[in-house]
Amino acid sequence: MSSAEALGRLKQAAFDAAPLATAIFRNEHAGGLVFIEGNKEFDALLRGIPSTDSGAALSHMVAATVSTTSEPQTITLQLGDHQGAYRLRARTFSSPGDPGEYLVAQLRALTDQESTERDLHSTIQQLKDLLDNSTALMYIKDLDGRYIIVNDYFARRFGMNTESIIGLTDHDLFAGPIADVYRENDNMVIRTCDSIEVEEPLAIMGDRTDPDEDSRWLSIKFPLIGDSGRPYALGAISTDITDRKRAERAARDAMHEAERANRSKSEFLSRMSHELRTPLNAILGFAQLLQDLPLSPRAAESAGHILDAGNHLLSLVNEVLDITWIEAGAPGMATAPVRAIEAIHQALELIRPLAAAQDIEIASDLHGALHRYILADTQRLRQVFLNLLGNAVKFNRAQGAVRVWCELREGSLRFLITDTGPGMSEDDVQRLFTPFVRLAKDADIEGSGLGLALSRRLVEEMGGVLGIEHTAPGEGSTFFVEMPLGPEPKDEVPATESGIGTVVIPGGAEATILHIEDTYANIRLVENIITGMGDLNLVSATSGRSGIALARQISPQLILLDVNLADMSGVEVVKQLQKDERTRRIPVIVLSADATPARIKELRGIGIRDYLTKPFEIHHFALTVRNALAVP
Known part of the structure; x- marks a missing residue:
C-alpha cells in the first residue's frame, strides 16, 4: 500500500472517528451545495431518510441555513420521522490541486437545556415587536422571578431603560409587600401550568409605601411551556386599571349616596305623612260626626267645606306617598290574572254620582272585557281608572259626556276613556305627565298635578301602558290604558260585590x-x-x-x-x-x-x-x- 493510500485511509478513519455528525459538500454556487461524503455519525443521523435521497435532502436543508463563517447556528431539521434541534457549525476549505470550493459541516443535537434556551430566545424574538408597541406592561420572567425581557412601556413607566431591569426581581424593584403579591401569583401560574387573570396592587418604582386601594394592575399571567411539557418561564401583561377602579368606586359611592338620600326622603315623607294624617284623622272624623247631627244650613255648609278641604289635602298626601312608594320599586305590588272588567266596573260605579252631580252623561260598553283576564293589581288599576274618569268629569263641558269602551289587541286589552272637554294642544300633551305641573286652563279646578304622573307609573309597574290616543283643542280627549292579557286563574276568587252590609254581634x-x-x-x-x-x-x-x-x-x-x-x-x-x-x-x-x-x-x-x-x-x-x- 502506498503512503498516499495509507494517509487517505488514516484521514477517513479520523473522519469517521469524529464524535459529531460531519459531512463534506462541494459548493456549486448557482447550483447550491452538493453532498460529497459523510462520516458514520452522519450516516446514523440520516437513517430515517432513504440513502439515495439523504445527501440531497441534507444539502438542501443545510444550504438554506448555513453560513460560511465559523459562528455556530441553531437549526431545526426534519430528518425522516425525526425532528430535532441541532447546533450547526460550517467552514469552507479548498483541496490542493483542485480549484473547487468545499464546505465541511458538523451537527450536534442540543441538550434539553440548550433546547429550552433556544425556545426562550425564539419566543422573545417573536414577541419583541408586539411588546414594544403595547401600552400595557408586557414582560417575561424566568422561573426564579428574574426579568428576562420587558417592553419599552415597562421601562418608560418606571423611568428606567430595559437593560437595567433585566436580571432584577420584583423584590429589587418594589416594596416588599407588593413584591410578595406578585411573586405569589407567579408561583401559582408556574405550579399549576395554567394562566390566571388577577388584580394586583400598582406600584411606582422606588416607592416603598403601599398604594391606595384603587391603584391596581389587571394582570394576565401565563406559563411558557417548553418541548418537555414543563414551564421554562412566565409571561404577563399588566394593564393599569386605576382610573376604572376609581370610577367604579365613585359610581358605588354615588349609588350608596342616592340610596341613602332615597331612604332619607322615604323616611321623611313617611314621617310627614304620619304627622299630616294624624290631625287629618281628627278633622275628617269629627266633620263626619257633625254631619250626622241636626245642624243649621250654615253649619252644615261649613262642615261640608271642612270635609272637602280635608279630603283634598288627604288626596295630595296619598299621591305623594304613592310616588315615593313607586320610586322605591313598588314593594308589595303583585300582578296576577284578574277579571278584566272588575276594576273599570268598580271605578265607573264610584264615579257615576260625581258625574250625575255635574250633569255629565257616562256611557260604557265593556263587552270587550267580558270573560277575559288581564295581568294587574285590581286595587291599583281601579285607582288609575278613578283618576282618569274623575278627570274626564272634572275637565268636561257643561252637560257633556264620557264614553268608555274596550278594544282587544294582540296580547293585550285596551281600555279607552273619551270626554267632550276642551281638548289639549301638543304643548299641553308634552307637559301632561310631569309631576306637580298643571295646565294654565286648569288653575281654577282643584288638583295637585300628580294624578296622571302617578297613574302612568302605576300602569307601567303592572306591565301596561297609559297614554293619549287623541286630543286637539275643541275636540275633547281620549286616554287609553293597555294591559297585558293573562290566563284564566285555576282557583278564581268570586268578584267582590259592591256595597257595605251590616254585621251584628x-x-x-x-x-x-x-x-x-x-x-x-x-x-x-x-x-x-x-x-x-x-x-x-x-x-x-x-x-x-x-x-x-x-x-x-x-x-x-x-x-x-x-x-x-x-x-x-x-x-x-x-x-x-x-x-x-x-x-x-x-x-x-x-x-x-x-x-x-x-x-x-x-x-x-x-x-x-x-x-x-x-x-x-x-x-x-x-x-x-x-x-x-x-x-x-
Missing part, C-alpha cells in the same frame, strides 16, 4: 274594645264613633306598656292599636300580645297614619286582623270593627 251581647292610642283627638274621635255604634264598651290606654297590661287584665274582645306610640312601636306591642297565652287570640286592628305599603305588609305578616289607614271613613271603620267582633 251574635246575641246582641256587649263587647269590650281596648284602644291603644297616644293622641287625645284620635282617642276622643274613636270614643264618639264607638258610643254611636251602641252595645260596645271602650277602654283606652295611652302607651304600649299600659295597653298590654290592660289587655292581660280585662281580656277585651278586640284591640284597636296605633303603630307609632311614644314608648314602643305597634309591631312590638303585637309581638308581646302574641307571646302571652292570655292575649294571643285577641284580634288586633291597626289604626295608623303610616300608609306606606312596606309597613302595612309588615303588620299583616305578623297576624293582625286588619289595617285601617288614618284618616278613615267612619262607616267603613264601624263595619270593620263589627266584622272583627262577629268572628269567633
Whole structure:
C-alpha cells in the first residue's frame, strides 16, 4: 500500500472517528451545495431518510441555513420521522490541486437545556415587536422571578431603560409587600401550568409605601411551556386599571349616596305623612260626626267645606306617598290574572254620582272585557281608572259626556276613556305627565298635578301602558290604558260585590274594645264613633306598656292599636300580645297614619286582623270593627 493510500485511509478513519455528525459538500454556487461524503455519525443521523435521497435532502436543508463563517447556528431539521434541534457549525476549505470550493459541516443535537434556551430566545424574538408597541406592561420572567425581557412601556413607566431591569426581581424593584403579591401569583401560574387573570396592587418604582386601594394592575399571567411539557418561564401583561377602579368606586359611592338620600326622603315623607294624617284623622272624623247631627244650613255648609278641604289635602298626601312608594320599586305590588272588567266596573260605579252631580252623561260598553283576564293589581288599576274618569268629569263641558269602551289587541286589552272637554294642544300633551305641573286652563279646578304622573307609573309597574290616543283643542280627549292579557286563574276568587252590609254581634251581647292610642283627638274621635255604634264598651290606654297590661287584665274582645306610640312601636306591642297565652287570640286592628305599603305588609305578616289607614271613613271603620267582633 502506498503512503498516499495509507494517509487517505488514516484521514477517513479520523473522519469517521469524529464524535459529531460531519459531512463534506462541494459548493456549486448557482447550483447550491452538493453532498460529497459523510462520516458514520452522519450516516446514523440520516437513517430515517432513504440513502439515495439523504445527501440531497441534507444539502438542501443545510444550504438554506448555513453560513460560511465559523459562528455556530441553531437549526431545526426534519430528518425522516425525526425532528430535532441541532447546533450547526460550517467552514469552507479548498483541496490542493483542485480549484473547487468545499464546505465541511458538523451537527450536534442540543441538550434539553440548550433546547429550552433556544425556545426562550425564539419566543422573545417573536414577541419583541408586539411588546414594544403595547401600552400595557408586557414582560417575561424566568422561573426564579428574574426579568428576562420587558417592553419599552415597562421601562418608560418606571423611568428606567430595559437593560437595567433585566436580571432584577420584583423584590429589587418594589416594596416588599407588593413584591410578595406578585411573586405569589407567579408561583401559582408556574405550579399549576395554567394562566390566571388577577388584580394586583400598582406600584411606582422606588416607592416603598403601599398604594391606595384603587391603584391596581389587571394582570394576565401565563406559563411558557417548553418541548418537555414543563414551564421554562412566565409571561404577563399588566394593564393599569386605576382610573376604572376609581370610577367604579365613585359610581358605588354615588349609588350608596342616592340610596341613602332615597331612604332619607322615604323616611321623611313617611314621617310627614304620619304627622299630616294624624290631625287629618281628627278633622275628617269629627266633620263626619257633625254631619250626622241636626245642624243649621250654615253649619252644615261649613262642615261640608271642612270635609272637602280635608279630603283634598288627604288626596295630595296619598299621591305623594304613592310616588315615593313607586320610586322605591313598588314593594308589595303583585300582578296576577284578574277579571278584566272588575276594576273599570268598580271605578265607573264610584264615579257615576260625581258625574250625575255635574250633569255629565257616562256611557260604557265593556263587552270587550267580558270573560277575559288581564295581568294587574285590581286595587291599583281601579285607582288609575278613578283618576282618569274623575278627570274626564272634572275637565268636561257643561252637560257633556264620557264614553268608555274596550278594544282587544294582540296580547293585550285596551281600555279607552273619551270626554267632550276642551281638548289639549301638543304643548299641553308634552307637559301632561310631569309631576306637580298643571295646565294654565286648569288653575281654577282643584288638583295637585300628580294624578296622571302617578297613574302612568302605576300602569307601567303592572306591565301596561297609559297614554293619549287623541286630543286637539275643541275636540275633547281620549286616554287609553293597555294591559297585558293573562290566563284564566285555576282557583278564581268570586268578584267582590259592591256595597257595605251590616254585621251584628251574635246575641246582641256587649263587647269590650281596648284602644291603644297616644293622641287625645284620635282617642276622643274613636270614643264618639264607638258610643254611636251602641252595645260596645271602650277602654283606652295611652302607651304600649299600659295597653298590654290592660289587655292581660280585662281580656277585651278586640284591640284597636296605633303603630307609632311614644314608648314602643305597634309591631312590638303585637309581638308581646302574641307571646302571652292570655292575649294571643285577641284580634288586633291597626289604626295608623303610616300608609306606606312596606309597613302595612309588615303588620299583616305578623297576624293582625286588619289595617285601617288614618284618616278613615267612619262607616267603613264601624263595619270593620263589627266584622272583627262577629268572628269567633
